[in-house]
Amino acid sequence: MFLLLIALPLRYAGAQEHKPASYLDFGAGFFQVKDGKNYGLVFNGGMLNTSFMLRGHHGNHLYDYRVDFGFGPSFAKGIAGINIKLNLVNMDYCFRLAGNNSFSLYLGPYLGLNYQFQLYPELHSGHLLWFTFYDLGPRLILEADLWEQHFRFSFSGAVLGLVSRPVEMNEVYYYSLKVSDIIGKLHSNFKGGSIDVMNHIDFETEWKIPGSVKSSLAYRLEYQYYRPQASLDYLSHTIMYRMKLGTKKSAQ
Amino acid sequence: MKGNRTIILLAGFAILLAGQACLKHDPLNQPFKGYQPVQIDDGLIISDPASEKVDGDALRDIYLDMHDEGLYWQFRSMLIFRNGKLISESYMKDDADISRRHLIWSCTKQFMGVLVGIALEEGLISDINDPLSDYMPQTAGYPDKAGISIRNLLMMQSGIDYSNDGTQGQTDKILRQLPDNITEFILDRPVYTLPGTDFHYNDGDPQLLSAMIQHLAGKPTDEWADDVLLSRIGIENYNWVRYRDGITLGGFGIETTPRELAKLALCVADSGHYDGHQIIPGDWLEEMLAEQVIIDEDYAFGYFWWIDRNREISFMAGHGGQYAYIIPQKELLVIMTSIPNTQGDHQINFADANPIIDRIISICQ
Numbered sequence: 288m289f290l291l292l293i294a295l296p297l298r299y300a301g302a303q304e305h306k307p308a309s310y311l312d313f314g315a316g317f318f319q320v321k322d323g324k325n326y327g328l329v330f331n332g333g334m335l336n337t338s339f340m341l342r343g344h345h346g347n348h349l350y351d352y353r354v355d356f357g358f359g360p361s362f363a364k365g366i367a368g369i370n371i372k373l374n375l376v377n378m379d380y381c382f383r384l385a386g387n388n389s390f391s392l393y394l395g396p397y398l399g400l401n402y403q404f405q406l407y408p409e410l411h412s413g414h415l416l417w418f419t420f421y422d423l424g425p426r427l428i429l430e431a432d433l434w435e436q437h438f439r440f441s442f443s444g445a446v447l448g449l450v451s452r453p454v455e456m457n458e459v460y461y462y463s464l465k466v467s468d469i470i471g472k473l474h475s476n477f478k479g480g481s482i483d484v485m486n487h488i489d490f491e492t493e494w495k496i497p498g499s500v501k502s503s504l505a506y507r508l509e510y511q512y513y514r515p516q517a518s519l520d521y522l523s524h525t526i527m528y529r530m531k532l533g534t535k536k537s538a539q
Numbered sequence: 540m541k542g543n544r545t546i547i548l549l550a551g552f553a554i555l556l557a558g559q560a561c562l563k564h565d566p567l568n569q570p571f572k573g574y575q576p577v578q579i580d581d582g583l584i585i586s587d588p589a590s591e592k593v594d595g596d597a598l599r600d601i602y603l604d605m606h607d608e609g610l611y612w613q614f615r616s617m618l619i620f621r622n623g624k625l626i627s628e629s630y631m632k633d634d635a636d637i638s639r640r641h642l643i644w645s646c647t648k649q650f651m652g653v654l655v656g657i658a659l660e661e662g663l664i665s666d667i668n669d670p671l672s673d674y675m676p677q678t679a680g681y682p683d684k685a686g687i688s689i690r691n692l693l694m695m696q697s698g699i700d701y702s703n704d705g706t707q708g709q710t711d712k713i714l715r716q717l718p719d720n721i722t723e724f725i726l727d728r729p730v731y732t733l734p735g736t737d738f739h740y741n742d743g744d745p746q747l748l749s750a751m752i753q754h755l756a757g758k759p760t761d762e763w764a765d766d767v768l769l770s771r772i773g774i775e776n777y778n779w780v781r782y783r784d785g786i787t788l789g790g791f792g793i794e795t796t797p798r799e800l801a802k803l804a805l806c807v808a809d810s811g812h813y814d815g816h817q818i819i820p821g822d823w824l825e826e827m828l829a830e831q832v833i834i835d836e837d838y839a840f841g842y843f844w845w846i847d848r849n850r851e852i853s854f855m856a857g858h859g860g861q862y863a864y865i866i867p868q869k870e871l872l873v874i875m876t877s878i879p880n881t882q883g884d885h886q887i888n889f890a891d892a893n894p895i896i897d898r899i900i901s902i903c904q
Contacts, residue, residue: 410885413714462715
């Protein structure tokens with residue numbers, strides 16, 4: 288599936304005209320982190336998000352590439368935390384399964400490279416928590432015109448993934464906030480697995496604002512879990528304003 | 540149109556379902572299962588409340604409160620000893636904490652206080668009123684530190700401008716291992732007042748004593764401590780962390796279990812005896828636990844040991860809520876440990892622990 292994801296855009300890039308459009312999102316949302324390393328506490332917080340997306344068609348097929356950044360505070364029992372989210376890659380390549388004049392249904396693989404950092408100075412002092420998800424799975428996209436309005440729904444769930452988490456409880460004296468050490472941690476102790484170990488569910492619905500060529504509103508739900516100790520659950524709800532920046536005509 | 544309605548109904552249902560999703564927290568404490576100590580052959584003598592004249596029902600109520608996450612969610616353990624015997628123990632987070640090491644933070648300082656007394660007994664130092672510079676050649680380049688005595692360090696009165704505070708203080712830099720040489724890092728700090736004139740609780744003073752002992756003993760302070768104290772009182776399940784330059788940490792640095800922590804407090808409470816042997820000099824303990832510095836009307840400081848003046852209690856105290864209380868008038872010893880890295884009011888502070896101590900005292904005949 289991964290090879291397919293990489294190979295198909297290359298195959299089509301050289302063969303067919305395609306017009307990827309670029310989009311910029313601004314969003315605000317609510318998120319929850321339940322991390323076994325937080326002694327059972329659920330941190331609730333608000334997050335501001337921004338993302339850049341390229342979306343295009345190859346004939347009957349569809350592809351997306353998206354990079355997403357968000358940050359925000361979170362709280363549990365009055366304890367403050369900070370969450371930073373960086374989705375470096377969220378890409379898919381989907382094949383048209385069915386459709387008519389009013390709807391099109393697509394299915395294809397997606398790949399996500401997701402980084403999340405949490406700092407809870409009042410709970411863990413300077414120790415950093417993180418979870419890195421590299422995940423791969425199917426994505427279903429439905430584009431539909433309903434009552435003369437355009438909707439787009441997408442749903443994906445990971446079937447394979449690699450997850451990096453802190454291994455030990457953060458109960459050692461020393462900690463490091465050096466960027467180089469943090470980057471090293473984010474890519475340490477990866478554990479692979481399928482839905483018995485981890486998952487990443489991503490659901491988004493988008494509504495094109497009537498009368499506007501460039502604007503739409505979207506709601507996105509993401510849920511990630513990791514089950515080996517210490518277990519992790521992350522849930523976010525985000526409302527986004529999506530702005531179309533333009534359409535690029537690429538080389539043949 | 541029928542197909543469209545189906546699609547929009549399904550989508551609407553999905554959005555509604557998604558919007559309802561939320562996470563709920565797990566129990567922060569495990570249910571109370573009883574306080575009867577477990578025999579794990581670690582040298583502790585086990586007894587029960589009735590045999591040691593403690594009201595068992597009232598004790599149960601205290602433990603129930605400590606397991607009530609609405610009251611306290613940071614506690615990890617409480618152990619009570621009377622007449623030198625362990626009469627109760629319970630672990631709020633996980634029973635495995637009976638043998639799992641955790642940070643005890645500044646309770647390490649109280650170990651250092653005892654070790655200086657042993658260093659005196661062993662002849663490593665001849666008088667605690669001697670200047671540190673007599674024993675540490677490393678201080679030669681710091682004339683402003685020449686007047687600092689060992690006693691000043693034991694009483695947190697070196698006058699060195701060292702701060703434990705948050706991200707701005709020197710301890711944060713040590714925890715991030717930024718300085719190459721921990722001793723020079725502290726000695727490089729300016730002096731803000733004359734030695735012996737101001738009590739300023741900090742991690743730098745005990746760290747200088749660890750560096751001094753390490754120099755005099757010719758081996759890391761933790762190794763020397765194991766030879767002269769820890770192994771002799773049965774403390775085996777511990778780790779004492781060194782700085783990256785090899786110097787054993789002195790203001791914090793020990794990771795151990797509540798039971799092992801209790802062994803030092805038991806030995807101190809028993810005037811330095813363990814298993815019929817005098818391990819810590821008795822006259823040193825008297826001096827160490829005497830009010831050397833009056834902090835306020837409630838608290839005083841001995842040689843790295845805290846004194847609750849109203850309750851007439853000596854105690855060990857570590858960040859987050861790590862405590863060992865010696866209550867001589869009731870032949871009582873109470874160990875409390877907590878999750879260690881909380882800050883500010885999220886810690887188990889003196890004010891949180893004191894009411895529990897009062898309740899325990901009140902149920903002992």
